[in-house]
Amino acid sequence: MALTHHDERTTDVSRQHAELAELAEPAEPAQPPTAGLASQSAIDREIERIQADEAASGLTRTQSRLDFAPYRSSLLRHPTKDLHHADPEGVELVAPVFGERDVDPLEADLTIQHDGEPIGERIRISGRIVDGDGRPVRRQLVEIWQANAAGRYIHKRDQHPAPIDPNFTGVGRTLTDDLGRYSFVTIKPGPYPWGNHRNAWRPAHVHFSLFGTEFTQRMITQMYFPSDPLFALDPILQSVTDPAARDRLVARYDHDRSEHEWLLGYTWDIVLTGSHATRMEQEGDDV
Amino acid sequence: MSDQHTRTATPTRPYAVPGVLVPTPGQTIGPFYHYALPYEGGELLVPPGTPGAVQLHGTVTDGAGAGLQDALLEIWQCDPAGRPVQRQGSMHRDGHTFTGFGRVSTRRDGHYSFTTLEPGPSAPGRAPFVAVTVFARGLLNRLFTRIYLPDDTDALAADPFLRSVPEDRRPTLVAAREPDGSLRFDIRLQGDDETVFLRFPRQEL
Numbered sequence: 001m002a003l004t005h006h007d008e009r010t011t012d013v014s015r016q017h018a019e020l021a022e023l024a025e026p027a028e029p030a031q032p033p034t035a036g037l038a039s040q041s042a043i044d045r046e047i048e049r050i051q052a053d054e055a056a057s058g059l060t061r062t063q064s065r066l067d068f069a070p071y072r073s074s075l076l077r078h079p080t081k082d083l084h085h086a087d088p089e090g091v092e093l094v095a096p097v098f099g100e101r102d103v104d105p106l107e108a109d110l111t112i113q114h115d116g117e118p119i120g121e122r123i124r125i126s127g128r129i130v131d132g133d134g135r136p137v138r139r140q141l142v143e144i145w146q147a148n149a150a151g152r153y154i155h156k157r158d159q160h161p162a163p164i165d166p167n168f169t170g171v172g173r174t175l176t177d178d179l180g181r182y183s184f185v186t187i188k189p190g191p192y193p194w195g196n197h198r199n200a201w202r203p204a205h206v207h208f209s210l211f212g213t214e215f216t217q218r219m220i221t222q223m224y225f226p227s228d229p230l231f232a233l234d235p236i237l238q239s240v241t242d243p244a245a246r247d248r249l250v251a252r253y254d255h256d257r258s259e260h261e262w263l264l265g266y267t268w269d270i271v272l273t274g275s276h277a278t279r280m281e282q283e284g285d286d287v
Numbered sequence: 288m289s290d291q292h293t294r295t296a297t298p299t300r301p302y303a304v305p306g307v308l309v310p311t312p313g314q315t316i317g318p319f320y321h322y323a324l325p326y327e328g329g330e331l332l333v334p335p336g337t338p339g340a341v342q343l344h345g346t347v348t349d350g351a352g353a354g355l356q357d358a359l360l361e362i363w364q365c366d367p368a369g370r371p372v373q374r375q376g377s378m379h380r381d382g383h384t385f386t387g388f389g390r391v392s393t394r395r396d397g398h399y400s401f402t403t404l405e406p407g408p409s410a411p412g413r414a415p416f417v418a419v420t421v422f423a424r425g426l427l428n429r430l431f432t433r434i435y436l437p438d439d440t441d442a443l444a445a446d447p448f449l450r451s452v453p454e455d456r457r458p459t460l461v462a463a464r465e466p467d468g469s470l471r472f473d474i475r476l477q478g479d480d481e482t483v484f485l486r487f488p489r490q491e492l
């Protein structure tokens with residue numbers, strides 16, 4: 001059945017488009033008219049002000065701010081009340097189990113899903129996933145999705161007039177090994193424009209979806225490539241207001257993982273939040 | 288690990304806990320996840336028509352009351368006996384294995400629907416609930432909440448977590464039993480009747 005799934009993934013791009021056409025149209029066009037949109041320099045000033053205020057407060061946030069107006073879509077979509085403290089209980093203290101029944105090993109290579117080779121720089125992205133106590137997250141699901149080398153997604157709502165690559169879908173899945181390691185072969189995605197403000201461009205990135213050993217560690221994030229000139233201009237990356245915290249989203253070029261006449265290696269390690277189950281056991285042991 | 292995740296933390300920074308690695312930041316799921324994360328059968332934890340199957344559905348809305356067409360919900364729950372399930376197969380349902388995990392994207396109007404079994408209480412004195420994670424374009428990190436089952440009002444009244452929530456906000460955590468037997472649970476990201484979202488210990492958010 002795993003192979004069946006892989007076969008499904010190798011459907012041609014036009015059929016995927018037909019399926020995606022059934023998705024709802026966006027409420028606003030992906031690239032609305034520029035009238036009324038803020039300029040990049042206005043966005044830059046907003047970001048600067050928030051980050052300066054936060055630096056002055058002495059409170060270093062290590063996560064993205066939910067309330068971050070320079071990312072316009074967040075205005076109506078962030079909670080305004082404090083998150084409520086909850087001690088995880090029952091099902092929250094474990095995570096869903098995924099395994100060979102769920103994931104085909106071939107899904108970790110995004111360059112072999114079609115008849116031909118995708119266009120772009122072939123790369124490997126690999127690293128380790130650990131929890132907040134440094135313990136490897138073993139045999140757990142990792143999912144990625146990304147634009148092609150031209151900055152175009154296989155998605156109905158992506159209106160960017162860049163070419164679709166018939167040999168690249170941009171979706172991968174894998175399971176970590178017993179040391180918490182993962183590895184994907186793909187092509188380097190391109191930057192792409194979006195409608196947040198005038199002349200807004202996302203730095204090249206790969207979306208990552210991660211599970212830990214308990215449900216409280218569930219997270220989705222984005223991985224960036226080193227030295228991208230768009231970093232400072234991007235409200236989504238800058239919603240992580242602390243520079244050291246932002247660096248944790250940037251992979252490093254790793255020549256030891258590059259392969260002779262074949263691909264370039266990037267390493268990106270991921271830390272999930274601390275788990276609770278073991279800690280409670282330890283506390284129980286002390287009693 | 289790389290030196291990006293140092294083990295030392297400055298004690299004057301309340302979000303960093305000494306001796307603990309600093310977690311990688313979460314980021315928004317963005318608008319383009321539809322072709323990557325939802326999968327066939329993701330919303331069907333059991334096939335419709337299974338004895339005990341219930342439809343769990345509702346709408347995800349923003350601060351203006353508009354439905355989100357690009358929110359992804361995941362649920363994770365105990366089985367009817369109150370036991371967490373630890374079985375593979377959530378991504379390729381075999382039609383009879385209950386894995387306790389489901390994933391669905393909202394539709395154009397913000398509506399979502401799962402078909403599942405009702406979880407039992409995980410411990411005596413605890414009201415049964417379904418754990419939920421919310422992802423969306425415009426939401427810069429995931430949010431956690433819980434869907435409590437509405438029927439056992441004594442259990443709801445006695446539950447220690449629910450008692451910790453201000454009484455006027457408690458109803459946002461409890462599903463409504465619809466006349467057709469389904470469970471309705473709306474998620475409001477912002478506003479006066481905003482859903483109660485959770486912060487677990489050891490988490491900044």
Ligand SMILES: [Fe+2]
Binds near residue numbers: 147202205207317
């Ligand atoms: Fe993206």
